[in-house]
Amino acid sequence: MNDLIPKLPLAKYIDELVVWLTINFEWFFDSITTILEGFVEGLVALLTFIPALLLIAMIGFLAWKVSKWRLTLFTVIGLLIIYNLGYWVEMIETLAIVLTAVFISIIIGIPLGIWASQKKVVKQIVTPILDFMQTMPAFVYLIPAIFFFNIGVVPGVVSSVIFSMPPTIRLTILGIQQVPSDIIEASEAFGSTTSQRLLKVQLPLAMPTIMAGINQSIMLALSMVVIASMVGAPGLGTEVYRAVTQIKTGIGFEAGLSIVIIAIVLDRITQKIGTKK
């Protein structure tokens, strides 16, 4: 078989493509690097500027606003544990990366999802790309990310975006398409324009589903922190990664626990926002 058809030089082509992109689109990647770096650093600066205890109180208040006292209690105690263990700054750095990645996922994902929900062709193109983004091992697209964005926080953010965006897009499409057809018919029958139908009917009704998508995106972005730390993104992931390479179980556990706490807090709060009427 291999004698009859020579092996496709796929690896070679991909390498060449990456090199070509790196050279010809340097300006593009450089400007993305500048913007993202500025964004994450600004966010870190802002969050570290606020005294830790005040920030804990603020997040606790947010939890209390959207949910009951139990989540509030968990949030406050959990964050105090992270503070006490000495991972506060790392936690902020992780949070900044996750929030940035999710923010980008939302501003790209929701419009794309809306577009795909309206046009069948778009959906047919987008769906396999989403499959690719979700199933291709994250390490693999970390390699070209280094070429494009160098070492640091940016390739971490970019790979988090790639990995975390699909649920937002998918659930936006699903949410809009799940709006009962008779309600769509009603809005048509009363003479809605396409944008009226979208803004007054489809998006509000799809909101809970879209929020579930955003929630999933946050979780996936968080799951990328250790992988992102391998290309130099700072934060709790770096601590975990270091503990692994130095075989320090205790430290690894402390950093890991911090990630778990952040994950639960973010998950519960965004879930509550999503299901709230």
Added chain:
Amino acid sequence: MDEKTIKIKVEQVTKIFGKNTKQALQQLSNGKSKQEILQNTGCTVGVNQASFEVRTGEIFVIMGLSGSGKSTLVRLLNRLIDPTSGKVLIDDQDVVKMSKEKLRQVRRKKISMVFQKFALLPHFTILENTAFGLEIQGMSKEERQKTAMEALHLVGLKGFENQFPDQLSGGMQQRVGLARALANDPDILLMDEAFSALDPLIRKDMQDELLELQSSVEKTIVFITHDLDEALRIGDRIALMKDGNIVQIGTPEEILMNPSNQYVERFVEDVDLSKVLTAHHVMKRAETVQIEKGPRVALQLMRELGISSIYAVDKQKKLLGVVSAVDARKALETQQSLHQIITTDLSTVSPDTLLTDLFDKVSEATIPVAVIDDQKRLKGILIKGAVIGALAGNEKHINVWNEKQDVNNDKPKVVIK
């Protein structure tokens, strides 16, 4: 009725679902059946060359079983579904050829629709739902809320405006659907199985209310239903559909009494006639005596006809009372006039009383019950045997009235097969 203007005129409208619509349309005009077309082209004929007219201010019912194409047909009227061929003229303007913008204006101003499953927006309050059509038109908040409140008032939902749809029962939700449609003040209401999702008692109430509402708002209503009783109750005229074809159009009476083919016949055979037929349909010619003629003539007439009592009327055929043979003979002996001996305590019904509402009177009466119009003129009498015969569907006992006939002058024409 003839002078009434035509609001909607549908000409040869066809809807074919599928890819090879051109080919299917060709085959359809060559007279191929729905089945053959499905086999040859893979296309489904939704509506096949339907033509009908809806007059201004009437309730036009399109009725058929599920899959008969009635829901498709009503959606062709406001182009929620685009027809494959044919014309839909609303006020002489062809909806099919309209630009999107023009069509939108027609949907906003002229036609409103009420849906089977209500199709309310769950995140909007009742008031916001009612004002939806107005909001789409860009009306100011204050103005549209005022109009919506009036519409809610009309359907009896005042006080619920700040609730959400899921807090209301099905019947109330559909009232909101109706209010939303009325708020636009359209000429035409399309009601797609509007009451089918409601339980029977509520459904009947809603039908009554629709009729009452219709007498005050006077819209042109196209009402879709699969329920024959509903169609007969509310329809001024009914179009019966089967397999995408309109098989008969007529008044409820025409459909019931003269089914145009076996399908319609089978459809109507289970109808509860007592809820459709009126006194008018089953009454017989009344034998009367003019009161001035005196007891002798009355007695003579009774003897000739072999009956034991006779109704006495004045010159205008106004019912005055009843005379029995025994009383007439006594009067003759004592030289009394008919005026003095007639029994005036009569049980009477009006011509449009439903059979179901007159059983009681007919069964209790010892003499045939008189049918009188609102000027108290005697129109006919109800004989027990004939009522039962009519109920059994025996056409010998059912009078068919021509639409143009003047009820006040013509005698009922009894149809004999």
